[in-house]
Amino acid sequence: MKIPTAACARLPVDVGAFQTTVFDAYDGKEHVALTMGELADGPPALVRIHSECFTGDVLGSHRCDCGEQLAESMRRIAREGRGAVLYLRQEGRGIGLAEKLRAYQLQDLGFDTVDANIELGHAADARDYGVAASILRDLGVHALQLMTNNPAKVAALTRLGIEVVARVPLVIPPRPENREYLNAKARRMGHLLDSPDVAETKAQIVVPAAKVPSDRSEPLFDLLSRVSARRDRPFVTLSYAQSLDGSSAALGNRPLAISGGASRCFTHRLRAAHDAILVGIGTILADDPRLTVREAHGVDPQPVIVDSRLRFPLDARLLTHPTRKVWIATTPLANPSRMRRLESLGAELLVVPVDTMERVDLSALLALLRARGVRNLMIEGGGRVLTQVVDQRLFDLLVLTVAPMMVGGTPAFAPHQSLRNREHTRIDRPNYLQVGDDLVIWGAPQVPGATGEGARDA
Template identity: 45%
Template sequence: MTDTSVNARRLVTTTLPTEHGAFQMLGYDGADGLGHVALVMGDLAAGMDDLPPLVRVHSECLTGDALGSRRCDCGEQLDAALAEIAREGRGAVVYVRGHEGRGIGLLAKLNAYALQDAGLDTVDANLELGYPADARDYADAADILRDLGAPRVRLLSSNPDKSRRLAELGIEIVSRQPLPVPDRPENLTYLTTKRERMGHDTLSSPDVWSELLAGRMPPTAPAGSDAVLLDRYGPLVDREEVAIAQLAQSIDGFIAARSGDAEFVSGTEDRTHLHRLRALMDAVVVGVGTVVADDPRLTVRAVPGDSPTRAVLDPTGRSPRRSAVLADGAAPTLWLVGERADVPDDVPAHVTVLRLPAGEDGFAPQQVLEVLRQHGLRRVLVEGGGRIVSSFLEAGVLDRLYLTTAPLLIGDGVPGIRFAGTDRLSGALRAPARRFVLGEDVCTELDLAAARQS
C-alpha cells in the first residue's frame, strides 16, 4: 500500500544558472534537517498528453559530486543528467540528502573506502561495518516528484531497484534510461560490483524499435526519440491479441475530397506513424472501397519491420485484379469475399480467397476478427476507409483508435468517422485519450478497451 503522508515540503524557490542552462532550484525540508533540492527545467506538469519528463533521483555524494572522486561515477552521472535534461528542455534532478554512501553516512562511507582499499567490494564493505548494502529511503523523493506535478517519469538511472522502490511509493516509471557515463580504471571494480551484485544495467541498452518489433518491452531506453517510441507504442506490445484502427482526416471530418482524392490528407510524420503500426501488427484490414480509390500497397516501407498480412473486405469480389494487394506479392493477402462473389480461379500464390457470409452492410466486424485469428493473425490494424473503421468502432471490437486530424478544411468529401451515435452528449463515446503532435498534424489515441472496462 502506497504511503500518502508527506515528509518533504517545499520551503523556497529560486534560480540556479549552470553550464547547462538556468534551472529553477526548489528547496525542501527532510533528511533530519539537511534538506533536499530539486533542479527543474520546463513545466513538469504539462499534462498527460505530453511525454513524461526526464527525472534523475540523485543520491548525495560529497566525494563524487563536489570533490570529483573517480572511485564512483556519481559526479559524472549528475552532470550527464543535467545535460540530458537541458538538451530536452524539460525535466528535473531531485538531489536527495542523507544518501551518502547509499544511506550509511559520510564517515561510514570513508570507513567503507578503507575496507575497499584492503580488498573488499562496496557491498561487502557495507556489510562488514554492520550496514545494509543499500540503506537509502526514497519516500522524500516521491513526495518531491508529486509536488512537482510529476507522478509519471522517465527515470535516468541504471538501477532497477530504485525504479521498483519509487514505483512502490506511487511514482509511475514509464521507462528507465541509463546515462552514457564511461567506465574508468579507478571505478571499474565499483561499477562491476553494482552490475553483478546489485543488478545495475550495463551502459549498452537494446534498440527500442527492434525490441518492440520482437514483441518485448525493453527494460531501459535512451532519452530522446527512442523514449518517444517506447511511450507511444509500448502499450501495443504487451498484448498477444489486440485490434486497433487508424484514420487520418481533415479537421472538418473528411478523409478525401469529393473526387476521392486522398493524396495526402496528413503529412509525412503521420504516415511514418502508420507504418510503425503496420509493422507491429499481424494483419492490416481495408475495405474494397479503399483498394478501388487508392490502390494502397499496405506494406512497411518507412521504418524497419516486416509487412503484415493484408486482409481485403470485398463482399462482391470487385477488387481490381491489377490492384497492388492482389498483384504485387509484397505481402500475403487474404481476399475476403461473399459466398456468391465471382473471383478467378488463378489468383496469385500470395493471395488466399476466403468466403464469408455477408449482410446488407458487408461483413460483421467480429466475424472478420474471428476469421483472422483462426489464421493465426491475432494483432489486427483496421486501416480504412472511414466506413470500415466506423463499423469496427460501432461494433465495439476495437481496443484503440488512432485518429489523426490534419490542419485543412475540405468542405465536402468522403467522410471519416461516422456512426449512429446518441441523442444526448451524456451518452457519447468517451475514452482515456493521449495526443501526439506529428509535424503539422495531431494524432489522438483513444483507449477504447479501458473505456469498456470502466
C-alpha cells in the first residue's frame, strides 16, 4: 500500500543533516523517516527501525537502552553518509506511554518486562511493522541492513517482503538500572545481546529462518500481518494438519507426525505471526506440546488451553514454557483446589462461562482474549475444538496442511453437531501451496449469503 507523505524538511543535528519526512499513515500516527543519502539505488542501506520511547529517547531514562540505540544508529548512518532511521510511534512496544508506566510499576514489584505486559492484559509485544514496510517501499528500499538485536523484527520485515540482507547488532552496554531488563529481553524475547561492545559490532549475514516453501506463501503472511481483530474477538486462524484420509492422529488418538519438516517450519512461522495459540486439553494429554516457535524466527505466541474439566497434567511441558505463563481456560464448575494447584505451578486460570453442554463457552473465551489484548489467535486443534470453532463459525482464516499419506486413524474433526443442520461452510477461492511434500490449502470461509468478494475481505 502506498503511504502518503505529510511533510518533509532538512534537519541538521549533531551528527549531520537528515531529510526528515512525516508520513500520513493509515493508523493515524505521525511516523517519521530520517534519511541520509540516496537510498533507492546502490547496495542495501543501513536502516534502524526504532520504536518510540519517550522516557528513553527524550528523557534519557536508564531503565532501557532506547535513547542510546537511537543516537548510536544515527551516528553510524552519518558515518556511512547513507541510511535511514524510521521512528515509529509505537510507544511501549505498542501499548502506549501510560500502560508502559504501569508496566514499570509492576516491574518494580518483581514482574519482568514480558510478564508485566501480560499482567496488564497486553501481548508481550504489541507492535507490527506493516507501516514500516510501506514507508520503506515508499523510500525505494526493498533490501536493507537492519540495526537491531531483535530477531522478531528481522522476521516481521521478511514476512512483509523486505529483504534483510544483514542484521547489524546494536548492543548498548548495560547499566545497573537496566541489567535485569536487558537480561529479560534476551531470555524471554530472544534479543541477541551478547556482542559486548557497540563499537565492535559488525553486520551478520541473516540466514533465512526457515526454508519455507516458496515465496508463494508471502501473500498468506502478508495477509496475517495486516489483519485486525474484530471488536468482539481476535482474528482467528484455524490451522491443523491431516492425512489424505482425514486423520490427524493414529487410532486411539495416539500422536502421529503428519506433516513433513518444511511444513513444520511453515507452522512455526504461522505461530510467530499470531499473538496467541489455542489448543484443547485433548491435545495436551495426547502430545504434551510446547507450542513455541522453534523452527522459525519470532516471538512465541501466548499459549491458551481450553480445559473445561481441568484435566491439565501437573507435569505438562507447558508449565515450564520458556517465555510465557500458560493460560488455562476453564469453567466455574472446575475443582477450586485443582485451580490453585495449577496456579501455584505457574499457570494462569481464566474462568469462562459454560455453554449449553457445560463446556467452556468459546465465544466468551474469545471475547476475553480480545479484552486481554490478543489481536490474532491461531487455533491448532484438537478435533473437539476444531469442530466447535467450525460449528460456531468462529474463524476468519483456514490454513490446512494435507500430508500425502493414508493413516486410518482418528479423524481431524469430531462428528459435527449444528453444522449438519445448517449451510455448509465453504472456503472462498482457496489458495493452494506446496510445502515440501505437503499441500497447504488456505483461505477465508465464505460468509453465509455473501458474494465471493465479501467473503474474501472477512
